[in-house]
Amino acid sequence: FSTSRSSPKSPLCSLSSNNNQLIQSLCKQGNLKKALQVFSQEPNPTQHTYELLILSCIGRNSLSDGLRVHCYLSDDGTDQDPFLATKLINMYSELDSIDDARKVFDKSRERTIYVWNAIFRALTLAGEGLEVLGLYRQMNRTEIRSDRFTYTFVLKACVASEASPELLTKVKEIHAHILRNGFESQVHMMTTLVYVYSWFWCVGYAAKVFDKMPVRNVVSWSAMIACYANNGRPFEALELFREMILETNDSFPNSVTMVSVLQACAALAALEQGKVLHGFILRRSLDSILPVINALVTMYGRCGKLELGQRVFDQTKEKDVVLWNSLISSYGIHGFGHKAIQIFKEMIDNGVSPSHVSFGSVLGACSHAGLVEEGKMLFESMVKEHGMSPTAHHYACMVDLLGRANRLDEATKIVEEMRIEPGPLVWGALLGSCRIHCNVDLAERACRRLFELEPTNAGNYVLLADIYAQADMWREVKRVKKLLKARGLQKVPGRSWIEIERKSHSFMSVDEFNPHYEQLHALVFKLSTEMKEKGYVPRTDVVLYKLDEEEKERIVLGHSEKLAVAFGLINSNHGEPIRVTKNLRLCEDCHTFAKFISKFAEREILIRDVNRYHHFQYGACSCGDYW
Numbered sequence: 001f002s003t004s005r006s007s008p009k010s011p012l013c014s015l016s017s018n019n020n021q022l023i024q025s026l027c028k029q030g031n032l033k034k035a036l037q038v039f040s041q042e043p044n045p046t047q048h049t050y051e052l053l054i055l056s057c058i059g060r061n062s063l064s065d066g067l068r069v070h071c072y073l074s075d076d077g078t079d080q081d082p083f084l085a086t087k088l089i090n091m092y093s094e095l096d097s098i099d100d101a102r103k104v105f106d107k108s109r110e111r112t113i114y115v116w117n118a119i120f121r122a123l124t125l126a127g128e129g130l131e132v133l134g135l136y137r138q139m140n141r142t143e144i145r146s147d148r149f150t151y152t153f154v155l156k157a158c159v160a161s162e163a164s165p166e167l168l169t170k171v172k173e174i175h176a177h178i179l180r181n182g183f184e185s186q187v188h189m190m191t192t193l194v195y196v197y198s199w200f201w202c203v204g205y206a207a208k209v210f211d212k213m214p215v216r217n218v219v220s221w222s223a224m225i226a227c228y229a230n231n232g233r234p235f236e237a238l239e240l241f242r243e244m245i246l247e248t249n250d251s252f253p254n255s256v257t258m259v260s261v262l263q264a265c266a267a268l269a270a271l272e273q274g275k276v277l278h279g280f281i282l283r284r285s286l287d288s289i290l291p292v293i294n295a296l297v298t299m300y301g302r303c304g305k306l307e308l309g310q311r312v313f314d315q316t317k318e319k320d321v322v323l324w325n326s327l328i329s330s331y332g333i334h335g336f337g338h339k340a341i342q343i344f345k346e347m348i349d350n351g352v353s354p355s356h357v358s359f360g361s362v363l364g365a366c367s368h369a370g371l372v373e374e375g376k377m378l379f380e381s382m383v384k385e386h387g388m389s390p391t392a393h394h395y396a397c398m399v400d401l402l403g404r405a406n407r408l409d410e411a412t413k414i415v416e417e418m419r420i421e422p423g424p425l426v427w428g429a430l431l432g433s434c435r436i437h438c439n440v441d442l443a444e445r446a447c448r449r450l451f452e453l454e455p456t457n458a459g460n461y462v463l464l465a466d467i468y469a470q471a472d473m474w475r476e477v478k479r480v481k482k483l484l485k486a487r488g489l490q491k492v493p494g495r496s497w498i499e500i501e502r503k504s505h506s507f508m509s510v511d512e513f514n515p516h517y518e519q520l521h522a523l524v525f526k527l528s529t530e531m532k533e534k535g536y537v538p539r540t541d542v543v544l545y546k547l548d549e550e551e552k553e554r555i556v557l558g559h560s561e562k563l564a565v566a567f568g569l570i571n572s573n574h575g576e577p578i579r580v581t582k583n584l585r586l587c588e589d590c591h592t593f594a595k596f597i598s599k600f601a602e603r604e605i606l607i608r609d610v611n612r613y614h615h616f617q618y619g620a621c622s623c624g625d626y627w
Helices: 011-029 032-039 047-059 063-075 082-094 098-107 113-125 129-140 148-160 165-180 187-199 203-211 218-230 234-246 255-268 271-283 290-302 306-314 321-333 337-349 356-369 372-384 392-404 408-416 424-437 440-453 458-470 474-486 517-532 549-557 560-571 588-600
Strands: 495-500 503-508 578-582 605-608 613-617
Touching: 011 032, 011 047, 032 047, 032 063, 047 063, 047 082, 063 082, 063 098, 082 098, 082 113, 098 113, 113 129, 113 148, 129 148, 148 165, 148 187, 165 187, 187 203, 187 218, 203 218, 218 234, 218 255, 234 255, 234 503, 255 271, 255 290, 271 290, 271 495, 290 306, 290 321, 306 321, 321 337, 321 356, 337 356, 337 372, 356 372, 356 392, 372 392, 392 408, 392 424, 408 424, 424 440, 424 458, 440 458, 458 474, 495 560, 503 560, 517 549, 517 560, 517 588, 560 578, 560 588, 560 605, 588 605, 588 613
Parallel strands: 578 605
Antiparallel strands: 495 503, 495 578, 605 613
């Protein structure tokens, strides 16, 4: 396109002021096409005229018009104006043309802090975090001083890159610069620090920053609550939310806050607290915001109240793919595979295209329900019908599906024929299947790769030792335990939670400081003795130690989920369901124990482990002993 305009000698020169006003007026009216026509006849456009033209190009999402305006700027040298250079960088960032933004910066001779900040922001939004850090080092060698926006963009650049110890060190350096330059009172900047430390799993650092903030707003409260919720600290998330509510300032929870708090309730299966939050959401008119609705459906599903999650879903008029996924996943973890598939098909019939998450959820549902053929058909439809390439997660779902069904040869074939490199997810799924069916050779093969891919994951060592123990290979069990100790790794301790009267209680297998410890152990032992007369036989084979049977039995009777169930029996009314959450897979003995309790104590027991829900009633489990 031509970038020529009338020369300064044109008769239109006398109308320059009027033309600038007309161009600006047309831009404000949204008539970019007419504005550019008038502009082509304007010999002396003002800075404000250029600014409004650039903003109009963003508003119209027109890269071609943006390039045209840029050409005009370059022709008369106005592109060297730092103010307009900043606007151009922002424009190219908004129009997803980061290369052009970088060209503007590279050609800019007068780089003010605003120009630097603009390129930092543009590159961060484009995911070019490492490039931002390189430019930041370059800026620090000049006389330009960082301002609060610089620090915010550079901190976010650390998150835009793949997490590494080196980047965490950089975050700490920037944190030190912020403190030295007296910016610790800047709420936005300190909130960004909380978010960044959270992203690096540094909950302690985030909490220290938050605690020292002289002023907090709803964003900073929400960031810290999310930090706890996203880093496996749901108790702290709920406690901080209560503290936020008690504050006398204007920090009212918003939709972002509620999503994190609902996530914490879901993690603890804290149904009653979740219901209270639902009421709060309705009173604050937050029930029309899709992320909040998604969190509600997920919360009810993970608290074992599918019917309430379904009701929230049904009452929502505009349903996006995330909401459909939440419902599919909820039915899946409860073992209702056919229902999950039905919802998946309804979603497609309603014109909503499935995402990668949709397939992960429905394949997981097939795995929990043992729907092998249905799962294989869905997996094949990803490519054939929806043109989607399976990710490692989808392959892991298929390996898990086939492995649980004891079709380990097919599972192994999938791993060998993968079009992408099998990662820890895939090999981990294969190892889990080997544990179910005690396949030592295949487990050793999977572990060889897992020990290379994630050498610090203690769970893989524990699973292999478990498989050796099942095979009565105690020498190998001892070898794996030595390896675990030599690498300074520890097994994740089993922990269970139960909610009683809107308060969550936590139990561990070895927790002698718990005031209820002796009482609960006594009750579990009493129930075990009574149930033995009814046919209960403790599964002591789950103990990875070569001990006598009596000692093994003592260990399994102390498992955290048994203690939580016992606490529920003591502290809840007869007829109330007992809801327990476990951070690890439910062991075979606890599964058998819960079935007997549900029958002889005539109680409905719901236990959600790391994989799925187990709904015990009348001596049977909803999983059909398939998990």
